[in-house]
Amino acid sequence: MARHDHRLHEGEALRDAARERLTDQGEQWTGMRAAVFDALASFDKPASAYDVAEAASKAEGRRIAANSVYRILDLFVGANLARRVESANAYVANKHPECLHDCIFLICDSCGQTVHVDDDALSASIRKAAAEAGFSAPRPVIEVRGTCGECERSAG
Amino acid sequence: MARHDHRLHEGEALRDAARERLTDQGEQWTGMRAAVFDALASFDKPASAYDVAEAASKAEGRRIAANSVYRILDLFVGANLARRVESANAYVANKHPECLHDCIFLICDSCGQTVHVDDDALSASIRKAAAEAGFSAPRPVIEVRGTCGECERSAG
DNA sequence: CCCAATCGCGTTACAATATATCATCGGAGC
């Protein structure tokens, strides 16, 4: 695997990186998609499609149906602009859409904060286990539910 | 970690192992719980709570509400009699309820068949990654979506 | 025996998440 920059984007830069990635895939970067991406990126923890729909509606000053948000989030996940957190039925913006990782999410059951870890060696061994069982086109889902350090301290 | 037998139970033996495990935990093995366990174990792939409710209803000849099934499945998951497959919103019976593993599920997107793998070394490194990020009481969720060998061959 | 407490379960209602279907709209190509 080639080395890569692994830069994490924020704000405007993240939006630009997402737009570039999506258009590179041959998809359109529409106003609607920009609005959904901004709404998703505005959360600091995984957000449900309905949360995103509400935030986008507020930002746009008009009702945006959850329906449309689902469509766009699916597109984003397919294009690596966003990730789905399966164990939370929620989505997060991908801070480095230009590079592909099997990412690992650590999700705090208490506060919902989610830490994103990339460990290519670890995910490689999971893919290897899948391959040995005859599975092809593997897409690993690696998540850890637990309690974050902050909640652990405050709750005792 | 002590060595253990790692025996996979089936049919009557599985049911007995589940009952023993649950009662060892100080919980009751009621007729209702037995019915739900049997219904769950009758599936050869992950089943939703509603699927289990329907199967149990059929087997018992009376309506069993999904509500009750959820309560019992939660209890089962807590007692290691069953596992939740997060990426499928579904449950599977645990074939060896007496030993604790962070299990890995390989789920075929085409046919739904699910393979269960235990790799203690692999899960240990995931727990380690979580611990390094300050997470406590980690409960790993390791699933791989893909295509099983059989579907791969038949679909080309 | 009577009472209070607990537990398992029934029942109903409801909330949250996700998909299906068809209409509409606007741009690209002809």
Add this chain to the structure above:
DNA sequence: GCTCCGATGATATATTGTAACGCGATTGGG
């Protein structure tokens, strides 16, 4: 203009998951 097609709107429906409350059986103390 006309047609095709992708994006979105609108509505309905399906699926998954919780909340709230009550009932009956069991248990343990008086």
